[in-house]
Amino acid sequence: MDILIVGAGPSGLTVANVLAAYGVPFRIVDAKPGPVSQSRAAIVHVRTLELFDRLGLAGEARRRGLPITHAELYENGRRGAEVPLAGRDGGPIALGQDETERLLVERLAERGHAVEWNTTLTTFGGSRWVVGADGASSQVRRAMGVGFAGRxxxxxxxxxxxxxxxxxxxxxxxxxxxxxxxxxxxxxxxxxxxxxxxxxxxxxxxxxxxxxxxxxxxxxxxxxxxxxxxxxxxxxxxxxxxxxxxxxxxxSRMAERFRAGDTFLVGDAAHIHSPAGGQGMNLGIGDAVNLGWKLAMVARGEAGEQLLDSYEAERMPVARKVLNGADRGFALEATGQPVAAWLRAHVAGRLLGPLSHLPPVREAIARMFSQTWISYRDSPVVGGSRHGALRPGDRAPLGMAPADLRHHLVVSPGAHVDAPFEIHEHPAAGRLAYLVRPDGHLAYIGPPASVPTDPDRVG
Ligand SMILES: Cc1cc2nc3c(=O)[nH]c(=O)nc-3n(C[C@H](O)[C@H](O)[C@H](O)COP(=O)(O)OP(=O)(O)OC[C@H]3O[C@@H](n4cnc5c(N)ncnc54)[C@H](O)[C@@H]3O)c2cc1C
Missing domain, CATH: 3.30.70.2450 (Alpha-Beta Plaits)
Incomplete structure (x- = not known):
């Protein structure tokens, strides 16, 4: 088998689901006898639900989960503020990791794939590509000789x-x-x-x-x-x-590389941090979708190997940002230092109250619980020019059909474009063409005549 996924936690199962959606064969193994039985990561963010939508899973996840519509901030039990979490893009849900994993396993089974449970791997040769989705004490990471620096x-x-x-x-x-x-x-x-x-x-x-x-x-x-x-x-x-x-x-630790040769790290194998803000599993699922579609296109011969370089280039800065944010959150959450503790109890709460009435602050809190801020503006495989606030690499603001992992090109009606993508005509496109990747990020903004035809040659 060309692709081996080591670990069937949320990250490995998501890579498997993306490959299965593309019809690319793979093997997925896990040392455990089945999905986890504990609730562990209990918040599924908006961005993750959007990615699940590409896999046709978001509807079922929302049915099984509970909507979280607001964050209420209290200071010593006194109500400070209420911030809506469910914006234009819907809101996050509470769903135990056990349920999320079961959902991913069921979807995989519907596509004719099974996890090889009770299978511990100690060597990782024999496959063209290896995906290390084997958690914080990743053996794949050790075999790659990649450090896991942090504190x-x-x-x-x-x-x-x-x-x-x-x-x-x-x-x-x-x-x-x-x-x-x-x-x-x-x-x-x-x-x-x-x-x-x-x-x-x-x-x-x-x-x-x-x-x-x-x-x-x-x-x-x-x-x-x-x-x-x-x-x-x-x-x-x-x-x-x-x-x-x-x-x-x-x-708070991060792998020094997310790729060595044909081996990749996703999820907790690549980064771990405080559970404050419930980012961990969501970050891993984001890694998995980013790597999954690229690996599928390269394995199918639809993109060159250089597309795979962009996985590390796009996901390392995102992980670094989440780690820094979670560190700050945890320092506020946990410090025993008396001055900081006093500040936390008497100043942070009072500032949060009035500040949280300002629309940009409310937006920032909602975004923190949504991961919709993630963008790949510096990626080597996005290109073109900015248009207003929108830049290549940003999350595309356009809705797409569920269960759809194709590239979509949006142009204005009547524009003639010859490109191997799903073409949509929309008057709002004006004189520009917008190429949207399978993970919902903009690969290209620019004149329709210069739309790239290879996903790996956009940048
Ligand atoms: C007790 C606990 C509570 C948590 N609470 C939260 C929370 O509230 N919020 C939050 O966001 N996150 C939480 N997390 C973190 C969250 O569970 C992880 O971020 C998430 O599970 C990462 O998914 P993953 O698929 O990358 O790794 P994992 O879920 O760790 O999956 C790795 C898989 O690899 C398998 N494996 C390992 N080595 C091998 C091998 N050699 N061969 C075969 N299989 C192997 C393991 O059996 C495991 O199933 C918690 C974690 C724990 C342990």
Whole structure:
């Protein structure tokens, strides 16, 4: 088989789904017996839903998930502001990673592909291309000899899926800034909520050696959770059960390369960071779609190998930006430093209140929870000229048909263009032609007569 995908988490499964949509053969293996059973990454961002739409999955994801319409910001329990998250492009949804993975596995099965579960790979030769989607301790990355530089924070974070004896207003992501930490609640349906945030050292249970466990699967008792909840969440409610808890140490690390020869890294194998803002899985799915369509076109002989160079060129800057943003978010969320803690509790909240009424600030918060800011303006495979605020590499503002991974060319009615793409006529195109890639980014803006005909020769 020409393409081997190592790892069937959200990133590997998405690469597989894109290849399957193009009819390109591949093998996908995973050491586990099946999809994860925990909810782990519980927010699916707007940009990810747009990418899922290209795979014909967004409708089903929205049916299975819960819409998150607003972020509510509190300061020590006092309501500061409410920011709408569902804009023009729809809003994010709460959907457990277990459900997201199942959805991807089911779609793959519909296209006649199965994951080889219970299959651990230790050597990766024998395939033309290898996709390392094997998570944070990636063996593929080690075999490539690529470093994973960064840092691990001292602070401990906690995730818990709990049931409350009350129901709060639906569709609200609730964030509370307090002196002891920045915590959040995400509704998961009925009276179930995902609680997240930093925990003070004394709250996490010390093990027999007197140290707090940082095993990602470490359990926390309901009593401890209630204490954390009462101290930081400023919501009067009792926790009546916990379905899943995870204490974790936050890492911020990025692979030095996302490609070495014919081997590529996607998802957690390429970058890990704080779960603040729920970016991790979404970032991995973005990597997977970016690499997937390029690999498919090269494997089908429809594009030259140089198209594959653009994967690293486009995705490394995006990962770097998310890592920096998550670092800042986590520093605010978790710092134990007294001045910073005071600022967080007494200044950040007060500033957020008035600021969040300004339209650009509201837009910025909504964009942070949507990943719609991602653009590839500096990519070697986008070209042409800017038009107004729009530049080649930007996310195309035009809707496309679902389950469609073709290149689309938009020109004004009557323009004569000879190009091997799906051609659409739209009066708004004016004298320009807009070439939209399978991942919804603009590959080219310019005169119809100069539209590139090879996806790898646009830049
Ligand atoms: C406890 C926990 C809580 C989390 N909570 C959140 C959250 O709230 N929000 C958020 O955004 N993110 C969260 N994350 C992170 C999120 O789960 C990851 O970002 C996401 O799963 C990355 O997907 P991936 O496909 O890149 O990697 P993974 O999901 O890690 O998948 C890698 C796969 O590769 C397989 N594998 C590894 N080595 C081999 C091998 N040699 N051979 C075969 N298979 C192999 C593994 O079995 C695994 O299935 C959490 C992670 C954990 C562990």
């Amino acid at each position: 691990t924070y001292e602070q401990t974070g906690l995730l818990a899926d709990v049931r409350l004896d009350t129901r709060l207003k639906p569709g609200r992501l609730r964030l509370n800034l307090t002196r002891g930490g920045f915590v959040g609640m995400l509704p998961l349906g009925e009276s179930r909520y995902r609680l997240f945030g930093a925990v003070p050292r004394d709250l996490a249970a010390p093990g027999p050696d007197g140290r707090v466990s940082h095993d990602p699967y470490a359990e926390v008792s309901l009593e401890q959770l209630q204490r954390w909840f009462d101290t930081f969440f400023a919501v009067r409610a009792r926790l009546v059960g916990a379905d899943w808890t995870a204490l974790f140490r936050v890492h």
